[in-house]
Amino acid sequence: MSDEHNVRGFKVRLDRAYHLDFHLWVQSSEGDSVRIGMDPLGLETSGTLSQLEFAAVGTIVARGEPFGTLEAEKFVGPIRSPLSGMIVASNAEAMASPGICERDPYGEGWFVELTPFDFDGERDQLTEGTVTLVAAFAAKVDDYRRQGVLAE
Template sequence: MESKKMHAKTRSKVRAFAIGDELPCVWMKAGVINFKLCDNAYDCLTCSFDKAMSARVADHPEKQVSWREVMREKPYNQKECRHMLSGRVAFRLCGNAYNCNNCEFDQMIEDRELAAAVGVPTIRKVSGFAIADDYYYHAGHTWARVEPGGLIRIGVDDFALRLLGYVTEFRLPRLGAHLEQHRPGWTLRREEKLADFLAPLEGIVVAVNHRVLDTPDLAKRAPYTEGWLLAVEPRNLKQNVQELLIGDSALSWLTDHVHKLESMISAGEPFPLAATGGEVAEDIYGNVRHLQWDTLVKEFLRP
């Protein structure tokens, strides 16, 4: 009862709006604030204003109501999806209580836009292993790239995918899952062998690459573009990236790991790497008989 009284009081203080082609912020559309235009294409997941207002609701629930709470009380035929509000789709009503973080339709839209915005990075080679410029790298061979709008695209680098070779399956986290930096975020399976990868940064999963789920080999064929795995809404981004590698530091790190791998291989049998005049194999584990799966995971994926 208290909540409904507060909603009614809030709406009574707000004027009706008619703003032509300009788009009202959802906080304004819900009647929670007097005036605010959306400047983030209704991408509430990355909107600094939405985050600040949500924090105010959390700190003072007795004084401030959330737009989501107001919209949830509307009749169903008035519950416009944020993608309808933004014009991305002609018609869509929200059936998920405005929980965009774990909404399958929201993920489909994000997937489509992320796929369209993959881009082609500049690639350099370290003894035959590819590394993409301007990507952030975790020492456990995962990468992160900041996308327009603030989402972070995440994947596995070329070194790890060539090292482990054939991929049977990627086991990716569900929508809305919370990734913690330096903690296992997803799993690669090669038949009965499993390898957990550490998340490069903290964030909430807002999209997964279904093409990789259907065709795991895509990650190997295009590790820095179409073979991405996840998109996350970051938490503590500035702090997290300080613990990642980029530019020359990433090149030095990868060079060290290549040298370590070369020493492990030469201890048992010759194996052609680019540095010794050969091409890097796509399945190092499968072609070097004395290499042990658990040893490779420990040495290269658990820094």
């Protein structure tokens, strides 16, 4: 089990970086690639996932551009890439059964693997490191609660 921290009621794995606005985690994978999945706050705000679709392997995406789409509550929206790069793998099982992303968001429910073009250059957009991550994640949860996005 990876180091996991309970932050304001959400389980946050500390062994990876996060894009807190896009609600995605980023973890080094094989070779130069990173694996990307949805963080628990993203799952909470999306609602029950009914459909997922990811860009084809070989697709090049810029940071902030969609690498896929997600449907929950009959609401279709983009999944924006936290890094620029090329998609090298996508999780077909998650597309076929999006429920695994809710059951195991940090493991079997990953979305895509991407080879970043400039990981070091874009890393400042990600939040990582125990103290920084826990504080930033807690601040995001608090902000959402203030806005009434999450239940108290």
